[in-house]
Amino acid sequence: MTRTYALPEMFPLCRFLWRARATNSALRRSPLSSSGAHRVKNIAIIGGGPTAVYTLAALVGSKTPIGVVIFEKCSEIGSGMPYSSDTATPSMMSNIAGFEIPPVLTPLRDWLADLDRKSLADMRLTADDIDARTYYGRLVLGRYFQAQLSQMVSRARGAGHQIELCRRTEVTDVLIKRNGISICWASPLAEGDDLFDEVVIATGHSWTRRPKDDATDTNLVPLWPIKDVHAIAGDYIGVLGTSLSGIDAVVAIAELHGDFVEDQNGMRWALRPGHSLPRIAMLSRKGLLPEADYYYPFPLPELNSLTEDRVLEESQQGQAGLFDRIFSLLIKDLRSVIDNGGPVLHDDMSVDSFVQTYFLSRMDTDPFEYARSNLAEARAGHANRTPCPWRVSILKAHEVFEMAAPYLNEADLDVLKSKLGSVFADNYSSVPHPSIERMLALHDMGVLEVIALGDEYNVENTSHGIKVSNGGFSHNFDALIDARGQRPLGINELGFAGLVIDKTVKEMGQGAGVHLTPLVPTTGYIQCVALPILLARRPFVQGLASCAKLGAGAGQSILERVSKG
Template sequence: MTKRIAIVGTGPTGIYSLQQLLEIGEPLAVTLFEKGEKAGYGMPYSPDTASKSMLANIASIEIPPVVIPYLDWLEAQPADRVAAYGLDPDDLDERLFTPRLLLGEYFRDQLLLLVKTARNTGHRIDVRESTEVLDIVPGDDGLRVLTATGQDAGPFGRVILATGHDFPDNGDADGSYFPSPWSGLIEARIGAVPVGIMGTSLSSIDAAMAVAVQHGRFRRRGDDLRFDADGAGLHITLMSRSGVLPEADFYCPIPYEPLAVMTESAVAACAAKSRPLDALFDLLRAELMQADPAFCLRIGLGGLNADTFAPAYFADRKAADPFRWAKQNLEEVERNKAGRITVPWRYALLRMHERAEDIVAALSEPDRQRFDAGLKKVFVDNYAAVPSESIRRLLALRDAGLLSVLPLGEDYTLTRQDAGTTIEVDGQAHVFDVFIDARGQKPLGAEDLPFPTLREALLRSGHDIPDVAEDYSLIGPPEFRGVSIGSIPYLMHDRPFVQGITACADIAAAIAKGVATRRRRRLVS
């Protein structure tokens, strides 16, 4: 019997979902719905929301292959196509960070190849582009998908929501204020004026690059990168509470080596203890002490706890000039990459963040607040390290006198006006003609779902946050038991680190595993 499945969204989660479903070995009829004109790009990698200056924060070695690995695909491209994105075809390697747009081209190519292969082996695959899904409606024979084109589809036994990131619409931007870097910034013409950007992560750097390249260009001479401005007037200010810049991506073995102390079973045991967050920190401390005793001695880890670790971790960076720290960190990571040297404490934290996430849903509200204020910040800082080239660009803009960093602390005011935005810190007013909020994706709840029938059913049943099983199938109203939630913003409440392409692939694998398990149960019964 052919299984009918709908996939809403054709970014990485949607593509990996199709890939994994095709591995089940069951005849499939899959309909993919894409709101944009072309399927396969995904919002962060689309020409509508990204420019050539924006780098993907993932190297080829980390990207799960769809049909062929990303590096193989890159090396098979015409040299002029690769060069058009600022890359030297002779410099391609598995640890290279490439422009977001190029990664988007890969995903679209892979989707088209995946669809062609699936059709040739007997599966029915329908890709509906320029088709916005308005609602998902249950019926006696399955779930129906209602679209803005009026070409409704179904019934489906499974609907996979793979709608990806969800940021404010372009209509919320007004030329002087952008509620996200994805809200019309790419198409906007920004004048040579004071520009404020809330945030210092890669999204904030992307926003800074989108503005800067309108007023000059980066030029490389040997190992040096400089920015030549076209004129005067532009100044970009990155701001955050701490005022620290992200560090550069560091070398480490991939795939990850197993942890010695913070194992899956050890973390699971923490949930049964009276103070689970503190038990988790004990594991973290033991792991770090075994991995890098010198680092632990330097920050006094033996005397720290779950609440004081983050302040100690950031203390030296907060006290230093952010650009001087960035320059020294860049030099360190580049030496380590050249020598294939792994810094043990960095690698240990990188491997621990996904393990630590397993306990988040079990934390009490007070402990969740403690986690968000402490350990979460350390983990995010570690795994969200940015490409070295992004740090070089920040330093080039600083050297050109066009970039500064403003630490906001915990007590500041933000006032929006028609003519601009004012930030007051320590009694001093900072006025920006253009303001961009680049703080990244926020967790979303049931009330944010764009599908009214599903939304109202969840809210009526008391599910303010969509709850999902291990296979991401929706827990809640029985009429929607055929829905799988693979959309990252709706998973972030209990999975704060569920970000990036590898997470998309993991979600897709779990969804397909759940579909296959249910199929086996039907066959047995």
């Protein structure tokens, strides 16, 4: 049966309070009339995505009334960039199962179950689609976080907290003052600056037009906002990246020319009348498509040897050789569970050898042939609720290595990020089955190909578009979409002139996030839980689970200071 889809309506959120310039708002500076004994703790959260939502959820647990202002530069607040209708389309899938999403007030499954048929239909869902292991569209998650934020704000105000949501308001600078932290902001109707006791920087992904590897001024098209992709003209489009973001780009281009149709025979793509058949190439160093989501138990079972406790024990012996010691524990655990269908491992193998072995069978197989067989294997695993032991072990090992990262020296951290990290990223970045089905449908229609770039390749502008080449091939694209994902950023790249490392602030430790200690006297506090900033030291910090952990940690840190008065 063919499905028809419609854009979901967005939840209305709390009203936006426009403020005049240069006010010390009564919201943030007046004593509480109810007691007269305490002043409201004034907190600013920069960014209005899931991390901000989880931060607010922790803050409103305060027994002492607080004042919180959330600044969001986009029109939607609560959803976050990947899940916003400003940037995503109804076809874009999330890469996290429903049961893995940390609840805010209500678990996602329960929230969906309470919606009526029309609300579900607006999100391309039926009651039968609601399941703990379902991978939902990005816009569904956006709706969830908006609704949870709205409900939370209403409850918090009823409990005496003062909450303000500032949509379409961009923070232009963060200035350290003696009596607090000044937030400079601008909206379409006004601009101003306000003083806060606490500031949490929770900005999300930063997608801009950027040169390839920051080396050449090449005209790449960013994946976000999606309107830039929809504006592309041309018949041969390249997509840098083969992860779920790359699939998003491919789907966005394909849907300009045709429709994905799901019937009893599976997924197919149909060209619309009057449109010419597009050509799309996905490009990555290895030329591999991601694996289909496989069944795994949750929470993940502990490994026999590589445990967090064992890492802590090994770290007591010092950084020298720490990576090698815990890597050998990983190989030991994998060898104990691997079967004939997995990579062949031996005790004394190096990281390079392990990475090569992990990808070997896929490198020797056509990416679409492998995707088809891997999808069938993944479907069978879900149908029988049968996990793949060695894949599950790698998934758990990724968590342990994430915990171990702060204990590694810089050289070993680089090995983790640049080598072993590619295995972890491939393993935990498995994608929803419909995403693989769409890639196969496009390939079957002669629309999609995958190109392996190798380690060395060139990207350059031409008079007609973009040329990508290495020693063995050359491809000329009408446009090239950059879907390689978020690169790590430094504090100085946040765009706030008032926050300059070693000039106005210093990074002090990484608890929940980065604590920015001012180098000038102030009564204010600044925390940064922006994922792009943390990526440099924590290569695996990403996704909604990280957002929840960071938000809870930032909120708890503030509440500890609130309790001290």
